[in-house]
Amino acid sequence: MATMTRRRYGRLTKHAEGAIAAHLEARIAQSLSTEPADRERVERGITACYRFAGCEPPKSILWIDSPAAMVAGPIAAGIIDCWARGVFIPASGRVAEDVAEYVRPYIAGSVPATVIDLVRAAVGSDPSTWARPGDIWYYRSDENLTIALRNACGNAVEEAIRAATGNRLYSRLRDEIGNNRSRPGGSAKRAVGTARFTAKDDARRGNGLPRPLDFNWTIHRTWDYVLHGRAGGPNEGDRCLTSFFRDVVGAAKLSTPHEMWERSRAFDDMRSAGELWPHRGFCIVTHPPVELHLEVVVDEYGYRSLGLHNAAGPAVVWRDGTAQWYLNDTYIDSAPASAGPLQSRLTADRITTMPNAEKRRVLVSLYGRNRYLRDAHAVRLDAEYPPPGNEWTPPTDVRYRALWRLDQPGDEPIVVVDVINQTPEPFGAVADGEAFLAIDGRVWRRYMLRVPPTMTNCAEAVAWTCGKTAATYAPQIES
Amino acid sequence: MTFQVRQGDVFIERLGDRPEAVGAEIERDNGRLLLALGEATGHAHAILEQGVSLFILPETDDRLLLVSGSGARLVHEEHAPISLPAGSYVVRRQVEYSPEAIRPVAD
Helix, strand or coil: CCCCCCCCCCCHHHHHHHHHHHHHHHEEEEEHCCCCCHHHHHHHHHHHHHCCCCCCCEEEEEEEECCCCCHHHHHHHHHHHHHHCCCCCCCCCCHHHHHHHHHHHHHHCCHHHHHHHHHHHHHCCHHHHHCCCHHHHHHHCCHHHHHHHHHHHHHHHHHHHHHHHHHHHHHHHHHHHHHHHHHCCCCHHHHHHHHHHHHHHHHHHHHCCCCHHHHHHHHHHHHHHHHHHHHHHCCCCCCHHHHHHHHHHHHHHHHCCCCHHHHHHHHHHCCCCCCEEECCECCCCHHHHEEEEEEEECCCCEEEEEEECCCCCEEECCCCCCCEEEEEEEEEEECCHHCCCCHHHHHHHHHHHHHHHHHHHHHHHHCCCHHHHHCCCCEEEEEEEECCCCCCCCCCCCCCCEEEECCCCCCCCCCEEEEECCCCCCCHHCCCCCCEEECCEEEEEEEEEECCCCCCCCCCCCCCCCHHHHHHHCCCCCC | CEEEEEEEEEEEEECCCCCCCCCCCCCEEEEEEEEEEEECCCEEEECCCCCCEEECCCCCCCEEECCCCCCEEEEEECCEEEEEECCCEEEEECCCCCCCEEEEEEE
């Protein structure tokens, strides 16, 4: 029997090589677009992907406006799970009402009741799908179905293209796209890592119960999941490469079965809105955000990095008005857009009592470092390598550190040690701001850490932060 | 003085002897051994090499780091890498004071 063989497409044409960067840019722009989703396209993609995965298409596709709604499902599922395990006993006996009561204050009416109903139906019908305490953030979908969709419309296509091109070309392009793509999606990718780590840590410590304070935090993380899914997902590099061969090189040049290209189109269509919660029988999908404010940073090698940043308003706004505020890619809070510019909401007291050192750093920069210290009535108790001048003169030596006392009427004084990162920033362009020390074109981050009010000098204060005394603290390397 | 290093808010000190009471081993996250992770930034103090293990030290927030073979490199997005020779180390998050509790520096 004669067999037909077809040569591998092992080398790109000059035209295709030159088109890689533009294709990547187009994918990133598409990922970060705030245009309304094309509902027909997305729903067509979902239906097709379910079929390619060998499943009945969902009977209903539910569109939700924001991650607030995304979070309601996991919270509801988490509560039901905790209740089922006897960890959390509702005041009254009717679970559904208790879940609704618990969730309602935090979602401010932005979640259709059907979301909670659907999720409750899903978790109630099959105990194996219940979220484990600590994993409630991940109760987002039917995991087996999610994997089936990815296998059928993502992995299968990628393997077919790899077979048609050969490992060498495929791997080279994947690395090239991965290296360049990772930076624009970097902030989201990092935050997803944070979410996973924190959830695991919570689970280990037994902090699985949903708490009111977790709500904004969870929205923030879930938003990162949304962007992550669109711009920086673990398989986005492969999807980008798939679309490169399909749309730029040309599907006809490869011996890949035609159906594989249909699968890849369906997958792109399905993922062209926000995040998905696929379930048997129904699928929840979010609209994209309506506003997204990013700052562009170019490092010394010319790589572009995008970070969320907007001091005048939220960096992310959703269709239902929920919003998240970021400064220099650091999450600040989830105040509504109507709250006004961040600067007008800041006081020295609010900065001082903020428990997160990174947030304090960027907020001090926005407020003004000396203004903050003056408004907080700070007195410098000690300084090492101080510049000539007075306590308000900016330092000129990276070894500078200072101890400040902020008197609090009717309360114990707040004492903070003012320190400088010992590694200069790789990104020169973010150096404008008082959260940094700039010397001769290089910049270092500055932090203020609170220490016990009994501290009297910098050496003992810094040693205390590491659980040591001034006599026993002497790191040979600091970076 | 024992061998000490500090990378941002993570302080590491070499131990003479491995502690007897050691808690659960901490799993890797996508191949990375995470010593600490920033909540607001998502940046991580991490070790990529194999042959390195991290354990909970009971009744403290510290960790026990065991480095074998040719050593390991502690990396972070914003800090210069630090090489750690083979040995046992205690890993401690820098802490901050608050009237309610001493808590790890959150970033």
